[in-house]
Amino acid sequence: MRALLDRFRPARTRRSHQMEAQVNPALAAQGIGIVMEFPNGNERLRVLHGVDIEVPYGQLTMLVGPSGCGKTTLLSILSGTLSATDGVAAVMGQRLDLMGDNQLVTFRRRYIGFIFQQYNLIPTLTAAENAAIPLIANGTPWEDAVGRSSRLMEQLGLAGHTGKLPRQLSGGQQQRVAIVRALAHEPALVVCDEPTAALDAEAGQAVMGLLDEAAADSRRAVLVVTHDDRIFPFADRIVRMEDGRMAAGSQP
Amino acid sequence: MGKGLFGMIAVALKMLMGDRVKYLGLVFGIAFATLLMTQQMSIFVGLLTWGANPVLDVRQAQLWAMDPRVDQPDEGQPVSDAMLYRVRSVDGVAWAVPYFRSTATLKTVEGQLAAVTLVGVDNQSMIGLPADNLAEATQAIRGRNAMIVDRNNAYLIWPDGRDPVGQVAEINDNRVTITGTTSALTTFAGLPTVYMKFTDAIAITPPERNKLSFILLSAKPGTNIEELKARISQTTGLKVLTRDEFAAAGTQFIIDNTGIPASFGTAIFLGVLVAIVITALTLAMFIQENLKNFGALKAIGVTNSQILVMVLSQALLVGFIGYGLGIGGTAAFLTFGADSPGLRGFSLLGEIVGWSAVGVAAIVVGSALLSVRRVLRMDPAIVFRG
Ligand SMILES: Nc1ncnc2c1ncn2[C@@H]1O[C@H](COP(=O)(O)OP(=O)(O)O)[C@@H](O)[C@H]1O
Numbered sequence: 139m140r141a142l143l144d145r146f147r148p149a150r151t152r153r154s155h156q157m158e159a160q161v162n163p164a165l166a167a168q169g170i171g172i173v174m175e176f177p178n179g180n181e182r183l184r185v186l187h188g189v190d191i192e193v194p195y196g197q198l199t200m201l202v203g204p205s206g207c208g209k210t211t212l213l214s215i216l217s218g219t220l221s222a223t224d225g226v227a228a229v230m231g232q233r234l235d236l237m238g239d240n241q242l243v244t245f246r247r248r249y250i251g252f253i254f255q256q257y258n259l260i261p262t263l264t265a266a267e268n269a270a271i272p273l274i275a276n277g278t279p280w281e282d283a284v285g286r287s288s289r290l291m292e293q294l295g296l297a298g299h300t301g302k303l304p305r306q307l308s309g310g311q312q313q314r315v316a317i318v319r320a321l322a323h324e325p326a327l328v329v330c331d332e333p334t335a336a337l338d339a340e341a342g343q344a345v346m347g348l349l350d351e352a353a354a355d356s357r358r359a360v361l362v363v364t365h366d367d368r369i370f371p372f373a374d375r376i377v378r379m380e381d382g383r384m385a386a387g388s389q390p
Numbered sequence: 391m392g393k394g395l396f397g398m399i400a401v402a403l404k405m406l407m408g409d410r411v412k413y414l415g416l417v418f419g420i421a422f423a424t425l426l427m428t429q430q431m432s433i434f435v436g437l438l439t440w441g442a443n444p445v446l447d448v449r450q451a452q453l454w455a456m457d458p459r460v461d462q463p464d465e466g467q468p469v470s471d472a473m474l475y476r477v478r479s480v481d482g483v484a485w486a487v488p489y490f491r492s493t494a495t496l497k498t499v500e501g502q503l504a505a506v507t508l509v510g511v512d513n514q515s516m517i518g519l520p521a522d523n524l525a526e527a528t529q530a531i532r533g534r535n536a537m538i539v540d541r542n543n544a545y546l547i548w549p550d551g552r553d554p555v556g557q558v559a560e561i562n563d564n565r566v567t568i569t570g571t572t573s574a575l576t577t578f579a580g581l582p583t584v585y586m587k588f589t590d591a592i593a594i595t596p597p598e599r600n601k602l603s604f605i606l607l608s609a610k611p612g613t614n615i616e617e618l619k620a621r622i623s624q625t626t627g628l629k630v631l632t633r634d635e636f637a638a639a640g641t642q643f644i645i646d647n648t649g650i651p652a653s654f655g656t657a658i659f660l661g662v663l664v665a666i667v668i669t670a671l672t673l674a675m676f677i678q679e680n681l682k683n684f685g686a687l688k689a690i691g692v693t694n695s696q697i698l699v700m701v702l703s704q705a706l707l708v709g710f711i712g713y714g715l716g717i718g719g720t721a722a723f724l725t726f727g728a729d730s731p732g733l734r735g736f737s738l739l740g741e742i743v744g745w746s747a748v749g750v751a752a753i754v755v756g757s758a759l760l761s762v763r764r765v766l767r768m769d770p771a772i773v774f775r776g
């Protein structure tokens with residue numbers, strides 16, 4: 139089975155030179171000189187040109203910029219779902235760029251929470267079961283996991299929805315369930331890509347309120363990628379990108 | 391992969407079972423295909439067994455000697471009477487008895503004609519009578535022109551279902567009296583089998599034909615069977631087959647001379663095809679619809695090994711349930727059909743149960759592996775892209 143699985147493992151490009159790392163363990167997440175190139179025909183398309191970024195604990199960091207500037211790519215690299223062509227990516231002071239694939243998967247499962255634009259809840263699982271998935275994947279027995287996610291849902295204003303299927307919930311409610319899922323295993327870093335893009339203003343505000351609360355915990359950082367300026371007020375920090383680089387004057 | 395695996399299997403099963411249409415589609419697709427395959431295989435094997443049954447019904451005969459041109463047990467080529475004595479004189483032969491088997495036409499008192507398989511058994515030993523009701527039949531057959539009939543197929547002679555015992559009938563203008571019944575194994579020819587003493591049977595058969603269809607014999611203990619067969623052939627020019635060999639020849643005759651293998655082969659092939667197509671397509675569709683959710687699971691930290699086990703569990707779940715329903719259906723069909731003449735003696739063989747389980751498992755696992763490839767290859771970062 140191992141041989142079979144190996145065949146489906148994406149080829150990782152090993153860095154030609156490892157950068158002198160100045161990883162700051164006091165940061166939840168950090169990128170130093172991140173370069174990302176995608177194959178584009180015979181050429182390589184460079185979409186990140188040596189980006190530095192810092193994501194501190196206890197804050198909601200917002201990564202903003204025009205569509206196509208590389209926000210999603212950077213978020214993917216910082217959350218260990220995509221390997222950069224070059225540069226250092228660290229979470230909790232641990233170098234993601236030095237980890238093997240198996241290590242990365244385990245690391246994501248333990249320490250990172252994910253929120254997607256399309257919620258990606260499993261349609262045939264109840265809200266509480268969906269929210270319990272990171273716990274279940276980490277080995278918590280089913281009943282315990284669902285119990286914990288149900289309590290968390292109640293704390294976060296979703297009491298009464300625990301037993302519902304995703305299609306019985308509004309978009310905003312589904313995204314809030316997805317937030318509970320991202321928080322259930324108490325990760326150090328929560329990443330969200332355009333969490334309000336599919337929602338109306340009111341639902342978007344509710345979702346952001348929840349993320350704001352999550353970021354108030356000093357053991358946690360929330361990184362939100364967005365180009366929705368209605369939600370900028372929820373940010374503790376705003377990092378601006380332009381065309382694969384940090385915008386002039388933007389803090390790292 | 392260990393930690394969290396059972397939980398993720400539970401997630402996978404809920405994922406599929408909650409999708410009623412695909413879940414039931416898979417279960418019933420596999421059930422239907424299993425039913426089709428195992429039922430057709432059972433009938434096929436049953437029909438082939440019918441070809442061997444004339445041999446299998448003669449339990450005492452260890453070896454059959456016959457004209458070299460004979461290739462199946464339902465009808466022999468007559469050999470000369472003298473052969474019987476020559477076979478008996480071969481070193482290593484414990485006993486040898488005559489056996490007559492031929493198609494005849496029986497006329498009831500009402501003048502109804504019915505084709506029958508007429509068997510003549512050795513007057514002294516009665517070797518050739520079926521085991522069923524043997525003691526009574528042995529007594530009942532002793533009288534002149536007494537006849538024992540296979541009660542399972544007696545309705546082909548007397549469609550009104552009357553008790554055959556006591557009936558009189560004619561074969562070639564010779565009066566015969568039915569004095570008893572027995573239960574014969576169903577033969578491929580499908581005719582009712584009737585039994586008389588060897589001398590009676592040949593007496594009522596047209597004289598232009600020699601009357602000794604087969605010589606049944608047994609070896610003395612400790613005799614090498616292959617050497618004995620060779621010795622008899624050398625002495626008499628007859629072909630000699632063991633019980634198993636001749637039974638197999640009866641089966642082979644059906645394979646070679648009927649369209650049965652082709653038509654059943656087609657049905658079984660269609661069953662396999664239905665199973666493959668339904669399973670592969672439905673599973674692929676299910677995976678495709680859930681691709682983004684699988685991607686989300688991968689991002690969250692579910693490993694490729696766990697994903698593989700999840701999809702295999704889904705496939706094996708529907709495979710298991712569908713197979714169970716299908717086998718159950720075939721078993722019910724054969725149980726309830728056991729009384730119908732077309733299915734007599736058919737049963738669900740362990741080999742069919744086993745091989746169809748292997749087949750279904752191979753199909754569902756194969757389909758799972760085919761459709762899971764996309765998930766395994768998928769880059770988890772893809773879920774961040776619209
Ligand atoms: N897998 C990929 N292959 C090729 N090009 C890609 C891939 N992913 C992203 N890009 C390109 O990289 C650039 C940045 O994309 P993205 O990070 O999604 O931007 P944003 O999230 O800011 O809209 C875009 O030009 C996009 O077309």
Ligand SMILES: [Mg+2]
Nearest residue numbers: 209210211331
């Ligand atoms: Mg984007």
